[in-house]
Amino acid sequence: MPKIWSETIAAHRDAVRDATLDATAALVAEHGLTGVTMSQIAKSTGIGRATLYRHFPDVEAILRAWHDRQIDDHLRRLLEIRDRTPGPLNRLEAVLTGYATATSHRRAHDPRLNALLHSGEHVAAAHEHLREFVRDLIADAAGTGDVRRDIPPDELATYTLHALSAASTLDTPSAVERLVTLTLSGLRAPA
Amino acid sequence: MPKIWSETIAAHRDAVRDATLDATAALVAEHGLTGVTMSQIAKSTGIGRATLYRHFPDVEAILRAWHDRQIDDHLRRLLEIRDRTPGPLNRLEAVLTGYATATSHRRAHDPRLNALLHSGEHVAAAHEHLREFVRDLIADAAGTGDVRRDIPPDELATYTLHALSAASTLDTPSAVERLVTLTLSGLRAPA
Incomplete structure (x- = not known):
């Protein structure tokens, strides 16, 4: 894999991760710790649930x-x-x-x-x-x-x-x- | 009920309560918050489970x-x-x-x-x-x-x-x- 391509993947992974953290923090601030599901987080971040679960096991x-x-x-x-x-x-x-x-x-x-x-x-x-x-x-x-x-x-x-x-x-x-x-x-x- | 008798009951209730608190604190210190049951507390305090539940709903x-x-x-x-x-x-x-x-x-x-x-x-x-x-x-x-x-x-x-x-x-x-x-x-x- 050319270096530029692996860097693009890494940057994309970091961006998904940052967006997930921001979306989750906002959802928990609004709904409380027990009021937020992985599905809501996926939807709010704009990624698929399967992708989300590849990054994190739970809320x-x-x-x-x-x-x-x-x-x-x-x-x-x-x-x-x-x-x-x-x-x-x-x-x-x-x-x-x-x-x-x-x-x-x-x-x-x-x-x-x-x-x-x-x-x-x-x-x-x-x-x-x-x-x-x-x-x-x-x-x-x-x-x-x-x-x-x-x-x-x-x-x-x-x-x-x-x-x-x-x-x-x-x-x-x-x-x-x-x-x-x-x-x-x-x-x-x-x- | 004569006053002396109601005072004896009150003193007994306080003693049961104090003994229960002491026994529970000691059990939790030893076994952790999730490792202690009402039955263990009753046994350790030397009172019946039914009596314990009359005083407290849970650990x-x-x-x-x-x-x-x-x-x-x-x-x-x-x-x-x-x-x-x-x-x-x-x-x-x-x-x-x-x-x-x-x-x-x-x-x-x-x-x-x-x-x-x-x-x-x-x-x-x-x-x-x-x-x-x-x-x-x-x-x-x-x-x-x-x-x-x-x-x-x-x-x-x-x-x-x-x-x-x-x-x-x-x-x-x-x-x-x-x-x-x-x-x-x-x-x-x-x-």
């Missing part, structure tokens, strides 16, 4: 794949923020603001959907990745004396991510900004 | 009742700490330490069990009660200038409870103490 598998994609996009954006912001303290503040803002936009799932989405290995791995990423930014800022050194960066990262999870209850950018200010006040070197 | 109802009792005990202990500690800042610190310590001892449930236990109205009401309780302690400490006034007590309380939820990942009393120190640093009046 839950599609939702997990959708959630994994969300997480990867989220982490990628935080890495971009880190790479374009100079200075350890500014960098830390910019990344934490990005994280809190994304958290405040997260749609509230029903508890069963949450349990499904957060039980996967991908989520645990991504969470560990995020924790290490934040811990390293904190350690850098502790190195320049901008962040306290009386508590290990590991514990500071755990505190930070839990404190910022409060953003899921906040509606306005200014409230999110105040939460980041508060959380950073905890991290700052004691006077 | 989930018993678990919810058990969790509600845990929450009430937890809140009562925090109220006791508040009432015996003098001074707004000391009082706030003592209650937050009590809350974080209890959170660090909380057994990690599996996600499905968590979804079941946290979907009830009692949990939502208790959480709101706790948030108001902490918000009032924060407002008192802001009144004496010990806590910052540039952010509303309501947002400070949301930050505080989320930050302290990190205690569920901590194993030692000294790590819990450091988490409380950090969280309070965020709350303190900016220099």
Whole structure:
């Protein structure tokens, strides 16, 4: 098979996959976790049921794949923020603001959907990745004396991510900004 | 029915109820949510199945009742700490330490069990009660200038409870103490 042809197939497969994830997320948001069938998803995506089943065994598998994609996009954006912001303290503040803002936009799932989405290995791995990423930014800022050194960066990262999870209850950018200010006040070197 | 007799019946009913909750929590901890039947619970509690069904329709109802009792005990202990500690800042610190310590001892449930236990109205009401309780302690400490006034007590309380939820990942009393120190640093009046 010529290379151009295999690339076309791969691109088509990715496009089908992305369209399926988007359609499923929209259907579940509208009808709830138990109100969506594979037939509806196939119809909404505009592909045959047989094709859909070649990609995914069931609705839950599609939702997990959708959630994994969300997480990867989220982490990628935080890495971009880190790479374009100079200075350890500014960098830390910019990344934490990005994280809190994304958290405040997260749609509230029903508890069963949450349990499904957060039980996967991908989520645990991504969470560990995020924790290490934040811990390293904190350690850098502790190195320049901008962040306290009386508590290990590991514990500071755990505190930070839990404190910022409060953003899921906040509606306005200014409230999110105040939460980041508060959380950073905890991290700052004691006077 | 003489009063003494109705009191004996009430005490007996409470004792059966408490024993049922304890036995169910122990069985679920050992066998998991789906591995426990009403028959096992009746046997373990030492009562008949018919008696058990007069008190509870199913295992989930018993678990919810058990969790509600845990929450009430937890809140009562925090109220006791508040009432015996003098001074707004000391009082706030003592209650937050009590809350974080209890959170660090909380057994990690599996996600499905968590979804079941946290979907009830009692949990939502208790959480709101706790948030108001902490918000009032924060407002008192802001009144004496010990806590910052540039952010509303309501947002400070949301930050505080989320930050302290990190205690569920901590194993030692000294790590819990450091988490409380950090969280309070965020709350303190900016220099």
